[in-house]
Amino acid sequence: MSTPIASSPTSSRDRGGPGQPLLTVEGLVKHFPVKKGIGGKKAVVRAVDGVDFDIKKGETLGVVGESGCGKSSTARLIMGLTQHDKGEMLFDGERIGSRALPLREFRAQAQMVFQDSYSSLNPRMTIEGSIAFGPRVHGVPRRQAIERARSLLARVGLEPARFAARYPHELSGGQRQRVNIARALALEPRLVVLDEAVSALDKSVEAQVLNLLMDLKQEFDLTYLFISHDLNVVRFICDRVAVMYLGQVVEIGPADTVLADPAHPYTRALLSSMPSMDPDxxxxxxxxxxxxxxxxxxPPGCRFNPRCSLVEDICRSHVPPLAPVDPIHRVACLARQPGSGHSAAPSAEAVAA
Amino acid sequence: MNEPRTKTPAGPAVAIQGLKVTFGGRVRAVDGVDLTLGRGQAIALIGESGSGKSVTLRAIMRLNPERKSTIEGRILVSGRDVMAMGRRELTALRGREVAMIFQEPLLALDPVYTVGRQIIEAIRQHEGIGAAEARARALQQFERVRIPSPERRLDAYPHEMSGGMRQRAMIALALACNPKVLLADEPTTALDATVQIQILLLLRDLQTELGLSTLFVTHDLGAAVEVADRIAVMYAGRIVEEGSARQVVLNPHHPYTIGLLRSRADGALAKGSRLQTIPGSPPDLANRPPGCPFAPRCFLAEDRCRAGDPPVVDAGPGHRAACWKTDEAARSFQAQRAELSDA
Structure with a gap:
């Protein structure tokens, strides 16, 4: 009846084996030039300012932080929607854009879902047409592309007979986001970047879409980069979390550790900013x-220093490196680094013992 | 209070009785809302998009488009009928008696005037005082909403301020003429969590400080718990449950409230387990099904739910829910909570 969606098994595309991270980002930098005021002096927005992380195969990495911290910019740099200034991005061991992995080939393996479900669909194209568009561009015959679009629609819970011929404005926000997810899967990607993909949805719809995302991940062997400002959702869906502040990663580690026992004062502040659900x-x-x-x-030194409760003089002059607190948990805070000169820092012997 | 008020009539700040709002003769956005906002009270009206919470809020100031909507029922502000007011009375009501803050201050503030000028204009419009005096009052408002270096910020344009600062400026504008009732339409939804909590705490402080009666519309239960004494849950144009924040969050009696609480990601049993969802989607407001509007999605629905309107049941002192099966719903919620705390 319908062609199997995952026709090529992912294992054949896997180059480096399970130990090789699917995506490695090293020293990623993007500065946007801006002018301050009319005819004013030039300035740069340091949107992404030296970001390192990797995403293991099959995991979900969450990225959290306030607006302007560079989380969406990072996603757009990874997808090649914006050109990066500096840094290296490796996809399964190959540099993106190199001869071994041209951008076009990478894009077939990495797809993105945006926050605004309406503006990311072509209003003059039926949703079936939108989903089939990517595969058509990548050379899948029309009939086959349409067939795949329909089976994906069915998979994300939209009955093809009822929905395939509709236009985006004829759908609710939750339904449109399902279409965007189906479209992202149409090219059988390995990495899906979800940029605040559930943030605009009502809570009850958000829960439905989160469940769908978890099922699809299992079924199609996906790896997610999940950008969100909702720490509850991130804790629920992510294996690891990276916390960003002013263009840099300040803490990264397992979601259960980072969001339960944060090492960085900023992460702690983010967590306690969540409204309490307890009226008492x-x-x-x-x-x-x-x-x-x-x-x-x-600001010079640690970028968080003007808002930090643990700030000391040393924080205003020294940039804290992103250093491990344990093998899988790294934090950029002088108060957590032995011998940093911060009064709260653990002593070097205590760590060695 | 800055200026003396002629006698304060007794009774609630706002009383809404049997409010029905229909758009274009077809879409029944609000379908029989009864709500009483006591003096000095803070009520949160929560619900999903299309539940009628904002339309209810706007009806209090008669901000819904009058030609396109039909409004039935009664709205009393300090005992006076808003629906019967003429243009003049309405102008006096808006801003002086009842004020509103919106989700997006950048859209609500005028981009071509400084924020200070907008506040001064509002004060002079209502009170006919001199410019210098009005400016002093505006400055006082800025201090009240804790805007740093207020003198300088009065001369800033909206686009020169950050999101949190703009929201504070809008609160200052709303409070400029010392209204008794503050209506807030998703005032923190567009803000970062770190800023949201600051604004929520500010609203809470101002409410106690000024004795404001506040009606706060939000889709976020957490934000509602932070500011409100009472919570009213709306679904498809009706209030399905109303009670103190404690009663609604800790001892809900309506299946929809329970569904909302269960679908939160922080309420999930364990990582990787599935979230409990409310199946389906809200009804088409132009073709309302008979009976309880939530019945098609309800885990407890039976034939009588689809046949006629459910009764409003008392679930405790000051706690009501519109459902046939409140006891069963509450039991199911408590059983699951016990299970969660055991795990």
């Missing part, structure tokens, strides 16, 4: 004052 125990003091700072002129 409401929040009394806001953990952070003021708004997220501007990525144009980040």
């Amino acid at each position: 125990n409401r929040t009394t003091v806001a953990p952070l004052a003021g708004d997220p700072p501007n990525p144009i002129d980040p």
Whole structure:
């Protein structure tokens, strides 16, 4: 009746084996030039300023942080939607854009779902047409592409007979996001970047889409990069989490550790900013004052120092490296690094023991 | 209070009785809402998109498009009928008696005037005082909403402020004429969590400080718990459950409230387990099914739910739910909670 969606087994595309990270990002930098005021002096927005992480095969890596921290920019750099200034990105061991892995080939293996489900679909194309568009561009015959689109629609819970010929405005937000997910899967990708993909949905719909994402991941052997500002959702769906602040990763590690026992004061502040669900125990003091700072002129030293509760002089002059607190958990905070000169830092002997 | 008010009438700040709002003669967005906002009380109206919470809120200030909508029922603000008001009275009501803050301050503030000028204009419009005096009042408002270096910020344009600062400026504008009732339509939805909590705490402080009666529309249960004494849950244009924040969150009696609480990712049993969802989607408001609007998605629905409107049942002092099966619903919720805490 329908062609199997995952026609080529992923194992044949797997080059480096299970130990090789699917995506490695090293020293990624993107600065956007801006002008301040009319005819004013030039400045740069340091949107992404030296980001390193990797995503293992089959895992879900969450990226959290306030607006302007560079999480969406990072996603767009990975997808090649914006050109990066510096840094290296390896997909299954091959440099993206190299002869071994041209951008076009990479894009067939990495797809993205955006927050705004409406503006990411062509309003003048039926949803079936939108889903089949990618495969058609990559040379799949029309009939086969349409057939695949229909079986994907069925898979994301939209009955093809009822929905295939509809236009985006004829669907609800939740249904449109399902279409976007189906479209992302049409090229049988290995990596799916979800940029606030459930943030605009109502809670009950969000839960349905999260369940769908978990099922699809299992079924199609996917790896997710999951960008969100909702820490509850991230804790629920992600294996590991990277916390970003002003264009840099400040903490990265297993979701259960980072979101339960955070090592960075910023992560702790983010967590305690979540509204309490207990009427007897409401929040009394806001953990952070003021708004997220501007990525144009980040403060010297640790970028979090003006808002940090543990700040000491050393924080204003020394940039903390992203150093391990244990083999799978790294944090960029002088207060957590032995011998850093911060009074709260563990002593070197205590760590050695 | 800055200026003396002529006698404060007794009774609730806002009383809504049998409110029905129909758009274009077909879409019944609000379908029989009864709600009483006591003086100095904070009520959160929660619900998903299309549940009628914002339309209810707007009806209090008569902000819904009058030509395109039919409004039935009664709305009393301090005992006076809003529906019977003429243009003049309405202008006096808006801003001076009842004020509103919106989700997106960048759209609600005028981009071509400084924020200070907009506040001064509002004060002078209502009170006919001099410019210098109005400016002093505006400055006082900025201090009240804790805007740093307020003197300088008064002369800033909306686009020169950050999101959190703009929201504070809008609150300052709303409170400029010392209204008694504050209506807030998703005031923190567009903000970062770290800023959201600051604004929620500010709203809570202002409410106690100024004795405001607040009606707060949100889709986020967490935000509702942070600011509200009472929570009213809306579904398809009706209030399906209303009670104190404690009652609604810890001892819900309506299946929809229970569904909302269960579908939260923080309520999931374990990582990797499936989230409990509410199946289906809200009804088409132009073709409402008979009976309880939630019946097609309800885990407890039976024939009588689809036949006629459910009764409003008392679930405790000041706690009501519109459902035939409140006891069973509450038992099911408590059983699952016990299971969760055992695990």
